[in-house]
Amino acid sequence: MPARHKCQEIKGLASELLGRFLEGHDGAAFCFACLAAMLAMTRSEVIDAADRLRSAGEIEVREGRCANCGRSNVVVCGSVDSDRR
Numbered sequence: 834m835p836a837r838h839k840c841q842e843i844k845g846l847a848s849e850l851l852g853r854f855l856e857g858h859d860g861a862a863f864c865f866a867c868l869a870a871m872l873a874m875t876r877s878e879v880i881d882a883a884d885r886l887r888s889a890g891e892i893e894v895r896e897g898r899c900a901n902c903g904r905s906n907v908v909v910c911g912s913v914d915s916d917r918r
């Protein structure tokens with residue numbers, strides 16, 4: 834498998850992991866540091882994945898309180914589409 838293809842696959846997987854995680858925590862918001870720890874990814878991988886999902890309109894990145902560490906921070910949550918409820 835060509836290296837470039839594999840790299841893209843991993844990036845796609847990271848955003849898929851992040852998307853699924855947020856979906857499983859319906860509406861909860863988490864900071865990048867906690868997401869990185871919980872998903873076993875680096876902070877930059879989480880930021881990159883969040884960026885992709887945000888561009889796709891699947892998640893929201895905003896100021897808020899992290900559901901895991903309780904700190905006010907830039908948080909990521911998956912409750913953008915209200916027509917799912």
Ligand SMILES: [Zn+2]
Pocket residue numbers: 863864865866867868899900901902903904
């Ligand atoms: Zn946190």
